[in-house]
Amino acid sequence: MSVSQSFKFRYVPSLKWVALIxxxxxxxxxxxxxxxAAFVGNxxxxxxxxxxxPDYVSNSLLLMLGVGAGVLMMGVPAAWxxxxxxxxxxxxxxxxxxxxxxxxxxxxxxxxxxxxDYAGPVQSGLRHLTGWGYGDYWFWQVRSLSGAxxxxxxxxxxxxxxxxRATFLEQSSVSMDVARSLGYSxxxxxxxxxxxxxxxxxxxxxxxxxxETLADYGTVQYFGVATFTTGIFRTFYGFGDTxxxxxxxxxxxxxxxxxxxVERWSRRRQAYxxxxxxxxxxxxxxxxGWRGWLACCVCLIPVVFGFIIPAGQLLWWTLFEAHVQWxxxxxxxxxxxxxxxxxxxxxxxxxxxxxxxxxxxxxxxxRHAVTLAGMGYALPGTxxxxxxxxxLAWLDHRINDAFTWLGWSSxxxxxxxxxxxxxxxxxxxxxxxxxxxxxxxxxxxSPSLDESAKxxxxxxxxxxxxxxxxxxxxxxxxxxxxxxxDVLKELPATLMLRPFDFNTLxxxxxxxxxxxxxxxxxxxxxxxxxVGLIPVLILNRAINRRRQRG
Amino acid sequence: MTxxxxxxxxxxxxxxxxxxxxxxTSLDLSLQQGQLLCLLGPSGCGKSTLLRAIAGFQDVAAxxxxxxxxxxxxxxxxxxxxxxxxxxxxxDIALFPHLTVRANIAFGLHQWSADDAQRRVEYxxxxxxxxGFGERYPHELSGGQQQRVALARAIAPKCNLLLLDEPFSGxxxxxREALVPEVAALLxxxxxxxxxxxxxxxxxFAFADQIAVMHHGEIEQLSSAYEIYHKPASRFVxxxxxxxxxxxxxxVDSHQITCILxxxxxxxLDFETGCKVDVFVRxxxxxxxxxxxxxxxIVSKRFRGTxxxxxxxxxxxxxxxxxxxxxxxxxxxxxxxxxxxxxxxLAFRS
Numbered sequence: 001m002s003v004s005q006s007f008k009f010r011y012v013p014s015l016k017w018v019a020l021i022x023x024x025x026x027x028x029x030x031x032x033x034x035x036x037a038a039f040v041g042n043x044x045x046x047x048x049x050x051x052x053x054p055d056y057v058s059n060s061l062l063l064m065l066g067v068g069a070g071v072l073m074m075g076v077p078a079a080w081x082x083x084x085x086x087x088x089x090x091x092x093x094x095x096x097x098x099x100x101x102x103x104x105x106x107x108x109x110x111x112x113x114x115x116x117d118y119a120g121p122v123q124s125g126l127r128h129l130t131g132w133g134y135g136d137y138w139f140w141q142v143r144s145l146s147g148a149x150x151x152x153x154x155x156x157x158x159x160x161x162x163x164x165r166a167t168f169l170e171q172s173s174v175s176m177d178v179a180r181s182l183g184y185s186x187x188x189x190x191x192x193x194x195x196x197x198x199x200x201x202x203x204x205x206x207x208x209x210x211x212e213t214l215a216d217y218g219t220v221q222y223f224g225v226a227t228f229t230t231g232i233f234r235t236f237y238g239f240g241d242t243x244x245x246x247x248x249x250x251x252x253x254x255x256x257x258x259x260x261x262v263e264r265w266s267r268r269r270q271a272y273x274x275x276x277x278x279x280x281x282x283x284x285x286x287x288x289g290w291r292g293w294l295a296c297c298v299c300l301i302p303v304v305f306g307f308i309i310p311a312g313q314l315l316w317w318t319l320f321e322a323h324v325q326w327x328x329x330x331x332x333x334x335x336x337x338x339x340x341x342x343x344x345x346x347x348x349x350x351x352x353x354x355x356x357x358x359x360x361x362x363x364x365x366x367r368h369a370v371t372l373a374g375m376g377y378a379l380p381g382t383x384x385x386x387x388x389x390x391x392l393a394w395l396d397h398r399i400n401d402a403f404t405w406l407g408w409s410s411x412x413x414x415x416x417x418x419x420x421x422x423x424x425x426x427x428x429x430x431x432x433x434x435x436x437x438x439x440x441x442x443x444x445x446s447p448s449l450d451e452s453a454k455x456x457x458x459x460x461x462x463x464x465x466x467x468x469x470x471x472x473x474x475x476x477x478x479x480x481x482x483x484x485x486d487v488l489k490e491l492p493a494t495l496m497l498r499p500f501d502f503n504t505l506x507x508x509x510x511x512x513x514x515x516x517x518x519x520x521x522x523x524x525x526x527x528x529x530x531v532g533l534i535p536v537l538i539l540n541r542a543i544n545r546r547r548q549r550g
Numbered sequence: 551m552t553x554x555x556x557x558x559x560x561x562x563x564x565x566x567x568x569x570x571x572x573x574x575t576s577l578d579l580s581l582q583q584g585q586l587l588c589l590l591g592p593s594g595c596g597k598s599t600l601l602r603a604i605a606g607f608q609d610v611a612a613x614x615x616x617x618x619x620x621x622x623x624x625x626x627x628x629x630x631x632x633x634x635x636x637x638x639x640x641x642d643i644a645l646f647p648h649l650t651v652r653a654n655i656a657f658g659l660h661q662w663s664a665d666d667a668q669r670r671v672e673y674x675x676x677x678x679x680x681x682g683f684g685e686r687y688p689h690e691l692s693g694g695q696q697q698r699v700a701l702a703r704a705i706a707p708k709c710n711l712l713l714l715d716e717p718f719s720g721x722x723x724x725x726r727e728a729l730v731p732e733v734a735a736l737l738x739x740x741x742x743x744x745x746x747x748x749x750x751x752x753x754x755f756a757f758a759d760q761i762a763v764m765h766h767g768e769i770e771q772l773s774s775a776y777e778i779y780h781k782p783a784s785r786f787v788x789x790x791x792x793x794x795x796x797x798x799x800x801x802v803d804s805h806q807i808t809c810i811l812x813x814x815x816x817x818x819l820d821f822e823t824g825c826k827v828d829v830f831v832r833x834x835x836x837x838x839x840x841x842x843x844x845x846x847x848i849v850s851k852r853f854r855g856t857x858x859x860x861x862x863x864x865x866x867x868x869x870x871x872x873x874x875x876x877x878x879x880x881x882x883x884x885x886x887x888x889x890x891x892x893x894x895x896l897a898f899r900s
Contacts, residue, residue: 175646177640178646181631181636196648199648
């Protein structure tokens with residue numbers, strides 16, 4: 001028996017079952033949606049199919065196309081400049097480019113509506129300067145499909161920026177030198193070498209951005225763009241038709257699966273890529289004069305439009321214009337915070353179970369289960385909401401039946417009408433986030449550490465206490481925080497599943513904005529953005545540390 | 551003078567600064583068509599900087615670089631790397647991981663017609679012994695094969711000059727020993743002029759016609775391997791190339807030097823009588839002879855299969871190294887007799 005096999009927890013087989021059950025938990029919503037879509041037919045579905053579905057499909061596709069092109073144009077050049085060049089403000093812009101990550105799309109959407117609509121400061125200023133009146137001039141209608149594209153590009157480009165920058169840093173600058181010694185100019189080399197080598201990473205970032213685009217509900221709903229998510233919501237809530245909603249969700253699922261397949265296919269060779277060791281002498285390309293300032297502008301534009309202007313507007317509204325009722329505000333904040341904290345703890349605990357199951361029981365079944373559990377992040381909140389609601393409502397009905405049969409009074413909706421359903425939805429959606437952090441933390445605890453401790457006569461609990469907990473502490477804390485913030489920002493699932501009369505910051509901000517009370521929505525939004533900044537700062541610190549080590 | 555006019559590469563008075571430190575100082579170098587040159591020196595001596603300056607990746611502060619009659623750097627001109635027609639093989643090989651071997655080699659042939667490029671790639675593949683490997687990806691090749699692809703890629707566009715920036719340093723010793731002479735023979739056969747950067751003298755000896763030993767941003771000596779080894783121009787060259795030790799000596803007359811190992815005579819000396827010098831003694835200059843009156847005391851020993859390498863401390867406290875047959879097994883601390891058997895006297899003024 002080899003050393004690594006001899007060192008296991010005694011409870012390992014049960015750990016394996018835990019992993020499989022957690023994976024099943026993620027799979028449950030998908031199965032529920034598909035089951036409902038396939039077996040419960042009705043007339044409304046036909047109606048949807050004939051009337052609104054073409055709109056949903058074309059709008060969703062256009063949105064993906066526009067957002068995809070936009071995030072590439074914004075993210076890739078900025079990433080390359082920040083990674084490879086030297087220009088005024090680079091150090092500052094390098095991390096400032098991450099700031100829009102803290103800005104949920106629905107918040108930036110209504111903030112820009114406030115800035116750009118007829119009564120907003122831009123158009124009023126324009127009228128004031130020119131003396132034009134209503135209808136005298138043309139102005140871009142931000143509440144439109146193109147507006148939705150612009151808003152999502154502004155907050156989603158960091159996904160492309162992050163992955164592209166990481167791979168540009170990893171690329172040896174020698175590759176560019178090789179191309180130049182073979183007769184390519186710097187620009188040709190960029191398109192022939194740097195970008196193709198970064199392509200798998202760029203596509204990974206693009207896929208994330210497109211998944212977020214598909215999952216978005218707040219922006220498209222607020223802008224009146226009919227997509228799958230608004231359709232699902234309307235069918236589910238407005239018509240009370242779960243089957244119709246599930247059928248729409250199934251079609252949306254098809255889009256998501258296609259995205260995942262395309263992404264996997266695009267990096268089929270990536271695993272084998274020879275990674276050049278970054279050379280210590282790799283020198284940044286120094287951009288002098290106007291080139292430097294141009295580079296600075298290219299990186300500054302996303303930061304200014306994606307964060308500084310909207311955050312500044314929110315701050316202005318909050319400080320000078322909003323009438324904040326502090327008691328109800330704190331009630332909202334408390335709701336949001338304890339819900340997010342509960343979800344974070346739950347998700348991280350499940351992630352720990354999965355990660356340890358995989359470590360101590362490295363069987364194929366466990367590995368598949370862990371991979372599956374990480375897929376929840378690809379599911380839009382609306383799909384998860386329906387997928388979680390259906391089985392829990394079914395369970396509630398069975399419980400109520402049982403109570404009636406026993407002659408007791410009905411306990412009500414114990415699961416689907418309480419926070420339980422919300423927490424389950426959050427776990428499904430954000431388990432992947434927690435899992436990613438925990439796995440990378442655990443990956444740093446080399447198995448040979450376990451073995452050497454065991455060799456010194458320590459038992460499993462000592463190893464956990466003396467080695468794993470100290471080494472894992474920061475990864476666990478980071479995972480907790482990231483899930484916390486993600487839950488805090490989450491809108492569609494919360495909107496669909498929250499118990500009656502239960503509000504969070506995100507829901508309230510969205511409701512006020514939908515009622516055209518943009519100013520009053522600002523304090524809650526600002527709070528979400530500020531809390532959202534914390535993981536961005538942590539991310540930035542982690543990147544810097546990695547870079548210094550490299 | 552005629553020699554200089556026919557030189558393919560002419561570097562004159564080249565000075566390069568890295569930020570505020572001077573990397574190369576007024577350096578001169580010339581290279582004939584078809585020659586293989588090695589820039590040999592310890593790390594930080596400026597050899598890679600010189601190579602990058604020739605390739606155009608490094609700006610020069612002063613001086614000129616002329617290749618085949620064309621001014622590349624100097625007098626306000628700094629031709630971009632892509633216009634220099636210089637091929638380069640890099641230290642970390644840097645094959646493009648997303649391209650096949652064929653596409654890697656064809657990368658620099660973008661201005662050729664498809665047919666010509668195809669023929670050229672086929673020719674190069676068979677030249678480096680990789681015919682049939684064209685459709686593979688770099689990760690599917692061994693280290694030596696990757697190296698050969700990198701070489702083929704660099705010489706594909708028929709450049710005037712090939713630069714090799716320590717390309718063999720990442721390979722293991724056995725492979726390096728086989729590959730270096732193979733590459734040198736290939737370049738000779740193709741009539742390619744090349745400059746290799748290396749810190750390994752064995753590699754330099756196996757590769758080059760001419761070796762330029764560099765130190766502190768200057769070329770200390772430029773000559774054949776034999777001359778570098780047996781007639782080093784400076785104390786640094788003697789010390790850097792091969793093993794050896796300095797021991798104190800004194801000039802007896804115009805033909806003789808005396809030191810603790812006895813008198814050495816050798817042709818005509820450039821020192822005045824009575825002058826103090828350091829004599830450079832290589833391990834093969836010292837013979838083990840039990841009958842010799844000169845005794846030394848073994849400080850350390852290393853078994854090298856065919857022979858032993860002993861370090862021997864002399865009565866003066868100076869140390870020398872000595873090879874013996876591998877059956878002359880002595881213990882550390884033992885005294886053995888040695889005698890000097892020097893063919894070339896190497897001495898430097900103290």
